[in-house]
Amino acid sequence: MTRPAAPTFLGYQRAKGRPGIRNVLLVLNLTGLTAPSARHIAQDLVGSQLITMDHGVAINGRGEAPVNATVENLARHPNAGAVLILSAHAGKSDALLERLSEDDRPIAAVSLDDANRDALDFRTSAVRTGARLMAEMSRQQRTPRPWSDLLIALECGMSDPTSGLVANPLLGLVTDRLVADGGAAVFGETTEWLGCEAHLAARAATPEIAAQMTQAVKRRVALARQVGLDLIGNNPNDANIASGLTTIEDKAIGSIAKSGSAPITAFLDYGAAMHGPGLAAMDGPSYTPESLTGLVAAGAQISLFTSGVGNSFVSGLAPTLKITANADTARNLPVQFDYCCADALTRPDLMEASVDALIRRIVEVSSGALTFGEILGESNEVIARFGETL
Numbered sequence: 001m002t003r004p005a006a007p008t009f010l011g012y013q014r015a016k017g018r019p020g021i022r023n024v025l026l027v028l029n030l031t032g033l034t035a036p037s038a039r040h041i042a043q044d045l046v047g048s049q050l051i052t053m054d055h056g057v058a059i060n061g062r063g064e065a066p067v068n069a070t071v072e073n074l075a076r077h078p079n080a081g082a083v084l085i086l087s088a089h090a091g092k093s094d095a096l097l098e099r100l101s102e103d104d105r106p107i108a109a110v111s112l113d114d115a116n117r118d119a120l121d122f123r124t125s126a127v128r129t130g131a132r133l134m135a136e137m138s139r140q141q142r143t144p145r146p147w148s149d150l151l152i153a154l155e156c157g158m159s160d161p162t163s164g165l166v167a168n169p170l171l172g173l174v175t176d177r178l179v180a181d182g183g184a185a186v187f188g189e190t191t192e193w194l195g196c197e198a199h200l201a202a203r204a205a206t207p208e209i210a211a212q213m214t215q216a217v218k219r220r221v222a223l224a225r226q227v228g229l230d231l232i233g234n235n236p237n238d239a240n241i242a243s244g245l246t247t248i249e250d251k252a253i254g255s256i257a258k259s260g261s262a263p264i265t266a267f268l269d270y271g272a273a274m275h276g277p278g279l280a281a282m283d284g285p286s287y288t289p290e291s292l293t294g295l296v297a298a299g300a301q302i303s304l305f306t307s308g309v310g311n312s313f314v315s316g317l318a319p320t321l322k323i324t325a326n327a328d329t330a331r332n333l334p335v336q337f338d339y340c341c342a343d344a345l346t347r348p349d350l351m352e353a354s355v356d357a358l359i360r361r362i363v364e365v366s367s368g369a370l371t372f373g374e375i376l377g378e379s380n381e382v383i384a385r386f387g388e389t390l
Contacts, residue, residue, distance in 0.1 A: 164254015
């Protein structure tokens with residue numbers, strides 16, 4: 001059977017990097033002192049997306065570098081048409097503004113220092129600045145782009161056996177198609193490689209990537225043992241156990257299926273940017289909000305998120321297509337799931353048609369169609385924390 005021609009979508013061209021599939025004002029708050037004001041500011045700037053670091057200035061030592069890198073990569077995200085940086089301290093916001101100085105998108109910073117520590121004046125100044133940024137970025141227009149310009153984040157959460165049997169393999173087939181066409185994808189959830197790390201390492205494009213993936217799993221297992229948790233032959237998620245996945249290894253076999261069969265061409269630290277085409281593995285936590293945010297920080301414009309029993313969390317920056325192969329779940333949660341592939345559970349011959357249908361859905365959302373997560377506002381970004389603070 002002849003494969004369909006590579007599709008196109010309507011996206012926002014950026015001066016550097018991949019195009020955006022959304023064009024939002026990113027309100028990026030860097031400090032806990034300004035978090036309450038930031039929420040008011042984002043509400044007043046209708047349609048903006050807030051990311052807030054409520055513990056911003058408390059981060060220090062080994063925790064500072066990965067968090068700062070993740071924040072910076074989120075500020076460079078293709079779906080952000082403009083960026084408003086907020087901070088209690090001018091030095092902190094100015095430092096980020098300096099690191100973003102070569103970015104051609106509209107960017108501005110407002111600090112509590114600038115308002116003489118008056119929160120109301122700070123809010124007023126930030127709203128005025130944000131309004132100007134939104135007016136400027138709203139002039140941008142969508143143009144046709146090949147789907148190979150997409151970087152897709154691959155996530156699963158609250159899984160059941162249907163996830164591993166159908167939904168995640170479906171994502172793997174879509175990923176293989178995208179990578180073969182010159183696009184990119186990224187997966188993470190390192191503890192859910194457990195038991196399958198040798199298989200993943202065998203797909204690594206280089207011995208270095210293979211070693212990095214294997215070591216990442218060993219490090220997570222050691223971290224768990226330090227707090228008295230043995231991941232081997234165990235599953236710390238009660239919801240997964242209730243759904244029929246009694247061990248991490250059970251979940252991992254299905255979880256890694258969403259990565260497809262393409263060579264793994266890059267290994268990324270948490271929140272690191274992915275450049276170029278191919279398939280990347282990210283060393284990140286399995287907790288959905290932190291995991292998905294790390295993948296989005298890599299530059300993923302859209303997320304494919306499978307669930308067997310339901311998981312309402314979605315990314316704020318990257319529209320998140322919720323996918324299930326559980327017919328009962330799709331019926332019970334009709335405005336949570338954007339795509340149901342339950343038919344392929346009893347009719348494996350329908351899988352190829354489901355691949356084509358999901359790709360069409362990806363193109364629709366990339367061109368502006370809304371996901372249920374966007375419509376219902378179930379979005380957020382949660383940056384992982386590293387180490388203790390002083």
